[in-house]
Amino acid sequence: MRKIDERFPYIKHPTRLFIIIIAVLVITLLLQDHLYALFGEHNYIMVHLIVEMFIVAATVSIVMQVLTSAHYKLTNRAVYLIALFGSITLLEILHTLSYEGMPFLLYESEAYRATWLYMVIRILLPIGLIFIFLVPLKIVQKSFALLVGAGVAIAVFGIAYTVYAPVKILPLLANEQGPTALKNSLQATAAALQFVLIIIILGGKKRDTNLYYVFASICLIFSDILFIFFADVHNISNFLGHIFHLFAFYLFVQAIYYSAIERPYREISKAKKSLEQSEQAMYKMAYYDELTQLPNERFFMEQLHKFTKNEDTKTVLILELGRLSMIQSTLGSHYADRLKCSVADRIREMLPNKYSIYFLGEDRFAILMLDDLGDEAILNVVDSLQSIMQKPFPIQHFSLMSHFNVGIAQYPKDAIDSQTLFKYAEFAMYEARQHKKNVLFYEPVMSEKRSAKLVLENDLRQAIARNELIVEYQPQLHLASREIESVEALVRWQHGQLGLISPANFIPIAEETGLIIPIGQWVLKEACMQAKKWQAQGMFIKVAVNISLGQLLQDNLTQYVQDILAETELDARYLQLEITESMTMNIESITTVIQTLQEYGVTIAVDDFGTGYSSLSYLKDFPLDCLKIDRSFIWNMDQNTEGDALVLMILSMAKHLKLKVVAEGIETEKQLVYLTKASCDTIQGFLISKPLPAQVLEETFNEIESKAQRLLEKIYEEAR
Structure with missing residues (x-):
C-alpha cells in the first residue's frame, strides 16, 4: 500500500476513494427527491455543456500528451491511444452539439442522436483500452500511424453518417418514459466491458502502474449504474452519472501523464542517480588510494600544479617508509598493507588540518605545506613525524618498527613548476636514505648524481x-x-x-x-x-x-x-x-x-x-x-x-x-x-x-x- 501511495500522490489510499464514492451514492439515493431539478429545469443544458467541455478538454489533453512522448519513440500503443481518444474527442463534440436543446447543427438537436453518440463512446472506450492492453508493445513507423489514423477517420465518419442519416436507421434509446431496454442493455454491456478491463489490468505484471485505469473504470461503472436507474434528465442520478463520467476521464489523463511523462522521468532520475554514484566511485578510484583512503599521486600533482601558479612559498615533503620492502618480503603483503594504514592514521592524528597528506603508492607519502615556515619550523614538523614512528606498530602477533626517509623541496627556491619540484623532493628523499637523520633539503648537487640517467638516454x-x-x-x-x-x-x-x-x-x-x-x-x-x-x-x-x-x-x-x-x-x-x-x-x-x-x-x-x-x-x-x-x-x-x-x-x-x-x-x-x-x-x-x-x-x-x-x-x- 505504501508503494501505491508513493507512486500516486493524488490517491492517498484506495480505501478512502471507495468510502467517498459509496458515501456520495448513499447520500444521493437518500436525498434524490429533494435534489430533483437542483440546477433548475431550464439550466440543465448549460450544466451538461460544461461537463462535456471538460471531458473534451481531458481527451484532447490525453492526445497531446501521447503525441509529445511519441515524438521521441513511436510505439503501436501510442498510435492506438491517439486514435482512440482522438475519435472519442470528435464523437464527444458531436454528442455535445447534438444534445436536445443545443443550437441547430445540420439537424435539430434531439435525444436520438445524442444518446447514440454517447453509447458509441461508452462501448468504444473499454473495447479500445482492452485491445491496447492486450496488444504486444513494439516500435512502429510513421506510415503505420498514418494508416491507423486514416482507418479511424473513416470509422468516425461512418458513425457520424449513420447517426445523422436523414432517415433514422437505428432504434430509439430513450423516449418519454426514459431509457429503453436496449439503451440499458448497452449501458450494462459497457459496464461489463469496463469490468473486464479491470481484470486484465490487475492480472498484469505492473498492476500498480495502471491503477489510475482501474479507478477510472470503477467511476465509469458507477456512472453506468446511475444512467440505468435515473428517472429523467433532471434527476440528480443523471447529473451524478455525468460527474463520475467526467472524473473517470480526469483519471485517464492522470494515467496517461504517469505513463508518458512521470514514469520516464522517474527512470531518467534513477539512471542519473546511478550515473552520479558511478562518477563518485570512479572519482574515488582515480583520486584516492583504496588502501589508506588518502588522496593519491594524481590528486597530489594536480593540487601542486594549481598552487604553483602564484609566487607564494610552498614546501613539498616526500616521505619514504623505511624497511617496508623487507617487511613485505618477510611477512607478506598483508602486514605491509596494515603497516601503511597504521602509518597513515598516525600522520593524520599528528599533523594539523592545514597540511595536505597524500599517499603516492608503494611506500611513499607526500605532505604539501602552503605556509612560509622557514627551514627550522619545517625540520620541527619532520621531527614530529619521525617521533610517531618510534612507537612500534602492533600488527597481529608482531610489533613492527619503521622510519621515514624525508626529502624536502621548496617553491620557488628549488623549482618553479610542479613536476620539477616533485622530482627534486624525490631526489632529496633518495639521498636521505644514506643520511644520519634520514632527512635532507634538496640541493643542486643531487641532480648531478643522477646524471647517469643521461648515459642511459644516450x-x-x-x-x-x-x-x-x-x-x-x-x-x-x-x-x-x-x-x-x-x-x-x-x-x-x-x-x-x-x-x-x-x-x-x-x-x-x-x-x-x-x-x-x-x-x-x-x-x-x-x-x-x-x-x-x-x-x-x-x-x-x-x-x-x-x-x-x-x-x-x-x-x-x-x-x-x-x-x-x-x-x-x-x-x-x-x-x-x-x-x-x-x-x-x-x-x-x-x-x-x-x-x-x-x-x-x-x-x-x-x-x-x-x-x-x-x-x-x-x-x-x-x-x-x-x-x-x-x-x-x-x-x-x-x-x-x-x-x-x-x-x-x-x-x-x-x-x-x-x-x-x-x-x-x-x-x-x-x-x-x-x-x-x-x-x-x-x-x-x-x-x-x-x-x-x-x-x-x-x-x-x-x-x-x-x-x-x-x-x-x-x-x-x-x-x-
Whole structure:
C-alpha cells in the first residue's frame, strides 16, 4: 500500500476513494427527491455543456500528451491511444452539439442522436483500452500511424453518417418514459466491458502502474449504474452519472501523464542517480588510494600544479617508509598493507588540518605545506613525524618498527613548476636514505648524481640502430571461444653491456626525451609485420600495440598507420591501438585522429582503465572499442570484496556502452573464476602466458592454448 501511495500522490489510499464514492451514492439515493431539478429545469443544458467541455478538454489533453512522448519513440500503443481518444474527442463534440436543446447543427438537436453518440463512446472506450492492453508493445513507423489514423477517420465518419442519416436507421434509446431496454442493455454491456478491463489490468505484471485505469473504470461503472436507474434528465442520478463520467476521464489523463511523462522521468532520475554514484566511485578510484583512503599521486600533482601558479612559498615533503620492502618480503603483503594504514592514521592524528597528506603508492607519502615556515619550523614538523614512528606498530602477533626517509623541496627556491619540484623532493628523499637523520633539503648537487640517467638516454637513442630493441607478445585469451585471438606487443631492451633493461626504466626516459615516437613507430611496424607472417602460417591473430601521447598528437599519425598497413599488407581489423586513460584528457585534440583510425578499421582500446582520468563523460563522448582493466584492480580481487565490486562495475558499465573488456594481470585461478562468471570478454596475464618472443610463441602456441582450455574446462566442471 505504501508503494501505491508513493507512486500516486493524488490517491492517498484506495480505501478512502471507495468510502467517498459509496458515501456520495448513499447520500444521493437518500436525498434524490429533494435534489430533483437542483440546477433548475431550464439550466440543465448549460450544466451538461460544461461537463462535456471538460471531458473534451481531458481527451484532447490525453492526445497531446501521447503525441509529445511519441515524438521521441513511436510505439503501436501510442498510435492506438491517439486514435482512440482522438475519435472519442470528435464523437464527444458531436454528442455535445447534438444534445436536445443545443443550437441547430445540420439537424435539430434531439435525444436520438445524442444518446447514440454517447453509447458509441461508452462501448468504444473499454473495447479500445482492452485491445491496447492486450496488444504486444513494439516500435512502429510513421506510415503505420498514418494508416491507423486514416482507418479511424473513416470509422468516425461512418458513425457520424449513420447517426445523422436523414432517415433514422437505428432504434430509439430513450423516449418519454426514459431509457429503453436496449439503451440499458448497452449501458450494462459497457459496464461489463469496463469490468473486464479491470481484470486484465490487475492480472498484469505492473498492476500498480495502471491503477489510475482501474479507478477510472470503477467511476465509469458507477456512472453506468446511475444512467440505468435515473428517472429523467433532471434527476440528480443523471447529473451524478455525468460527474463520475467526467472524473473517470480526469483519471485517464492522470494515467496517461504517469505513463508518458512521470514514469520516464522517474527512470531518467534513477539512471542519473546511478550515473552520479558511478562518477563518485570512479572519482574515488582515480583520486584516492583504496588502501589508506588518502588522496593519491594524481590528486597530489594536480593540487601542486594549481598552487604553483602564484609566487607564494610552498614546501613539498616526500616521505619514504623505511624497511617496508623487507617487511613485505618477510611477512607478506598483508602486514605491509596494515603497516601503511597504521602509518597513515598516525600522520593524520599528528599533523594539523592545514597540511595536505597524500599517499603516492608503494611506500611513499607526500605532505604539501602552503605556509612560509622557514627551514627550522619545517625540520620541527619532520621531527614530529619521525617521533610517531618510534612507537612500534602492533600488527597481529608482531610489533613492527619503521622510519621515514624525508626529502624536502621548496617553491620557488628549488623549482618553479610542479613536476620539477616533485622530482627534486624525490631526489632529496633518495639521498636521505644514506643520511644520519634520514632527512635532507634538496640541493643542486643531487641532480648531478643522477646524471647517469643521461648515459642511459644516450644509449637508448642508438638502441634501434643497434637492433637492441625486441618485441615480445603476450597472448590474450577470449573466454567465450576459449581461443587465443589476440596478443599484446611489448617492447624490450636488450642492452649490449647492461643486459635486459626493464621497460619501467627506459620507457619514462623515452617519453621524457621524445624517443618514444620513433620507438613506437618501430614497434608498430614490427608488430604488423609479425601479424602478417603469422597469417601466412595460418595464425590469424589480432595484435595490440601501445601508442604514446606524443605519437597520438603527431599530425601524420593516421597517414603513418595507413602506410604501415599498406606496406605490410595487414588487414586493419587485425590491428588494435592502445592509449592510456590519461590521454583522454586531451579529448578535443585526439577525437578526430581516433575516428579516422577507426574508419580504416583499426580498433581503439583504453589501457590501464581506472587509474587515470576520473570523469565518465569521455566514455560516452570518446570513440572507443575496448577497455583494459588495470592489473591493480585484478590484484585487489584477491584482497577484498570491494575490489570485486569495482571490477564488476567496470564490466557492467562497459557492457551498457557496448565496449569489449580485457582484464590484465591474471595470475590466479580465483581471478579467472570470478572474471569468467562476470562475463569478461578477454583475459591476459601470467596465468595464461608471460610475454614471449615471436618464434617461441609460434612454437608453443598450441600448447599455451590447450593449457588455457584445460584450465577453463576445470573451472566449468567445478562450477557444475
